[in-house]
Amino acid sequence: MNTATKNLEEDHIHILKLTDVMRAVTLYEKPNVENIESIIDIIRNFADGLHHAKEENLFFPALEKKGFSAQQGPVAVMLYEHIQGRNFVKGIADNLELYKKGSKAVVSEIYQNMSGYADLLFSHITKENNVLFRMADNTLSEVEQKNLLEQFEAIEQRRPARTSANDYINRINALALFYKV
Numbered sequence: 001m002n003t004a005t006k007n008l009e010e011d012h013i014h015i016l017k018l019t020d021v022m023r024a025v026t027l028y029e030k031p032n033v034e035n036i037e038s039i040i041d042i043i044r045n046f047a048d049g050l051h052h053a054k055e056e057n058l059f060f061p062a063l064e065k066k067g068f069s070a071q072q073g074p075v076a077v078m079l080y081e082h083i084q085g086r087n088f089v090k091g092i093a094d095n096l097e098l099y100k101k102g103s104k105a106v107v108s109e110i111y112q113n114m115s116g117y118a119d120l121l122f123s124h125i126t127k128e129n130n131v132l133f134r135m136a137d138n139t140l141s142e143v144e145q146k147n148l149l150e151q152f153e154a155i156e157q158r159r160p161a162r163t164s165a166n167d168y169i170n171r172i173n174a175l176a177l178f179y180k181v
Contacts, residue, residue, distance in 0.1 A: 004059060004140070004148035005133040011051040011165070012125045017181070018042060018172045019118035024179035026111040033100060035175060036110065040093050043117075046168035048089070050159070052082050054152050059136070062148055066139045074132045081124045088117035 022039060025032070060068075060075050068075045091113035095106040140148070156165050 001142065001145075002149060003137070003145040004062075004152060005136050005145070007149055007152050008051070008054065008059065009129055009133065011047075011054075012129060014169050014172050015047050015051065015121060016125060017176050018047065019121050020181040021172065021175045021179050022114045022118045024181050026114050031096070031099060031107055031110055033096065035178065036092065036096055036114075038171060038175065039114075040089060040096070042168050042171055043085075043089050045163060046165065046172075047121075048082070048086065050156065050165060050168075054155060056082065058148055058151050058155075062140065062144060063136060068135075068139075074127070074135065078124065078128060078132060081120060085117055085120055085124070088113045088120065092117070 018039065025036065025039070056079065060070065060079065063075055064070055070076055070079060092110055095109040095113065098106045099110060137145075159165070
């Protein structure tokens with residue numbers, strides 16, 4: 001049976017590939033501005049804008065109805081880490097703008113934020129896949145999982161042109177090919 005947790009885990013496969021790309025980017029002396037801007041867009045609109053939206057607006061509230069707390073425990077940790085991730089992305093974007101204006105000294109800041117994001121997401125996804133989602137699988141009924149999955153699919157179908165999950169996955173795959181990861 002396809003479930004809400006499996007849908008989220010599928011997203012994780014592609015997000016982890018993007019973090020591999022980010023690690024590869026940091027190995028270059030000179031940043032590829034276009035590729036980093038693409039990475040920022042993918043994070044903001046796929047990893048955060050779609051995936052985290054499914055979690056924060058639907059999945060976590062469903063777990064709260066089952067007794068999970070948003071103030072402590074695994075859901076609270078995931079929410080806090082989403083905020084940390086957004087801060088890393090802001091650091092990448094802000095420093096990339098400075099780089100584009102001629103400040104070459106910020107390359108290390110761009111790369112530190114990219115590495116921080118990649119490390120955070122690897123740990124975050126490991127916790128979700130191995131702990132939180134397994135707890136959810138034991139807590140949510142088949143009907144609840146199915147309802148959540150239908151809501152996820154509705155969100156995915158309402159995306160504007162060229163912003164579907166598959167569009168972002170194709171862009172991740174193109175970057176992975178470019179960086180040979």
